[in-house]
Amino acid sequence: MTSPFRSSIATISISGTLAEKLNAIAAAGYQAVEIFENDLLSAPQSAVEIGAMCRDLGLDVAMLQPFRDYEGLPAEQRARAEERMRRKFAVMEDLGTDLVLLCSNCSPHAAGDRDTLLSDLSRIAGIAGEHGKRIAYEALAWGAHVNDHRDAWSLVRDVNHPALGLTLDSFHSLSRNIPNASIGDIWPDKLFIVQWADAPRLQMDLLNWSRHFRCMPGQGDFALDEFAAQLLRIGYDGYWSLEIFNDRFRAGSASQVARDGLRGLKVLHDGASRALGRTPEMPAAIAPMGVEFIEFAASHAEAEEFTGIFKALGFERTGRHRSKQVERWQQGGINLVINSEPEGLAHSFDMVHGGSVCAIGLAVPDQSAAIARAEALDIPRFSQSVAPDEWQIPAVRGVGGSLFYLVDAATDADMWAQEFPGSAAPGATGLTRVDHIAQTMQYEEMLSWLLYYTALFDFAKTPQLEISDPMGIVYSQAVESRNAAKPVRFTLNGSMAANALSTRFLHNYFGAGVQHIAFACDDIFAVAARAKAAGLPFLAIGPNYYEDLEARFGLEPALVARLAEHNILYDRDDAGEYFQFYSRAVAKRIFFEVVQRRGYDAYGATNASIRLNAQAAHRDPVQF
Ligand SMILES: O=C(O)c1ccc(O)c(O)c1
Ligand SMILES: [Mg+2]
DSSP states (O other), X not given: OOOSSEEEEEGGGSOSOHHHXXXXXXXXXXXXXXXXXXXXXXXXXXXXXXXXXXXXXXXXXXXXXXXXXXXTOOHHHHHHHHHHHHHHHHHHHHHTOOEEEEEOOOOTTSOOOHHHHHHHHHHHHHHXXXXXXXEEEEOOTTOSSOOSHXXXXXXXXXXXXXXXXXXXXXXXXXXXXXXXXXXXXSOGGGEEEEEEOBOOOOSSOHHHHHHHHOBOTTSSSOOHHHHHHHHHHTTOOSEEEEOOOBHHHHTSXXXXXXXXXXXXXXXXXXXXXXXXXXXXXXXXXXXXXXXXEEXXXXXXXXXXXXXXXXXXXXXXXXXXXXXXXXXXXXXXXXXXEEEOOSSSHHHHHHHHHSSEEEEEEEEESOXXXXXXXXXXXXXXXXXXXOOTTSOOOOEXXXXXXXXXXXXXXXXXXXXHHHHSTTOOOOOOOSEEEEEEEEEEOOGGGHHHHHHHHHHHBSEEEOOOEEEEETTEEEEEEEEEEXXXXXXXXXXXXXXXXXTSHHHHHHHHHTSOEEEEEEEEESOXXXXXXXXXXXXXXXXXXXXXXXXXXXXHHTOOHHHHHHHHHTTOEEEEOSXXXXXXXXXXXXXXXXXXXXXEEEBOOSOOHHHHHHHHHHHHXXXXXXXX
């Protein structure tokens, strides 16, 4: 399929040597690269060889960058800069590009009056024109005189030389809150390149924000969709080029970061096309209608540990798979499946992780659209051999190699009836549905999975929270469906602290995966009392918490006593009230939570550190 836009990425955005970067960029499927000068300077290959390498990899060289500090210089320095520029033209010739990026001058010694800027930019445009080269002028957000794309544009427009055009960089424009409507004034033939970066909204100086915290479209807080729609509106059809300065990415996997970037760009371009009423470029984001099932991989011995907890929580075994060592446990609208087969994906999961969640089934309204969306976003499909008469459910890979089964919401009942014949309906008990699923991952992977969830699914993200674990800080971010009736919610958790619970999980579990599952109920006291009588190993909460709770929220002492009796944590905000309790972990890995929401939409973040402290009491002694 021909790409609906021209994709590119600056080599600064990813880790590795220049050759490694180019390989990762080509493998991810970009059409072009911006060569960052520092990457070129430190490469063992000549510019001619780099140019040849790009061509062999099928990559165009979109631009060489950056060229700094030219306009407004005193005459002597300006002449030296022009000489430097001529040399760059020779390098560009070798690389095979005619475009160079010129950053607005950051020197406090540069003049900033408009006549000087116009005259200098005219001079350099003339020199570029003589060499058959073009210059793309960019307003750095911290430029001494030119730091707003509207000013850079008015200079480019008034110089009006074919060799001088504009660079738009979403970071510089949006970090300064420059209205997107101003893009409407730009003539598309003079917009030589558009650079993309998202970023979290931070209170810090522009330069450090830009150099360390840029991220891929969709991973930050900028309203890139409006910016993108404006570009399409003016008819811009040049490169969409990622330029991401981010310390985490430069320490991470080049191929992963490159793939994430292209995924972010595709979602952005498609979203902008849709906003303009144009033909969509891929099926719409999947809007899951609920969690259909959670599949646990477990040996028979560990399966008993899980089912002990399931029983105490009120689940019943309602069926067995007609041909496999797989059981179905149910309660309310919840299906838990325990897979103890001696081969297949579940078995590999059990071998690597021990008892674990190997798959999650999501009910989707349109299975083939869901699969096509995953394919368009380069999210790998999973298939394993199934018996000819077995119910086929398409699956894609998720966190830690686990699966998302995309269950057709219209035929889910038939699926259960065929695969688990004669399942008994569960008796009425307390748990109603899966409230959320918490996945733990390396801190470095969090942005990648965040993008995965918001690109593949019609999910919104909540702000990232910092939770204090007794052994360090844990970062937690939720992604949740916008469908309010039966929301599907995941929390993504990671830490840089070597002994925080989430890090201990990664060690114990050998990788990223589901760390806990929260079930919703309508009467948490009844569920807790029943679970207690049935011997659920509760996570015990200390008395200080309850004393503080009484003071903090002015709760009735009798209510606080009931909460304490059942180890129930409590939170309240403007939207409503939240009740939650936890089980101890199975095999020090997975634990369960029960929640009751009364209008409340969050996750009890203030209680998370209480919970982490309670769990830390059970950790193995650490040897330093
Ligand atoms: O941080 C910088 O110096 C820098 C350089 C080149 C760019 O295109 C940019 O946006 C920033
Ligand atoms: Mg830039």
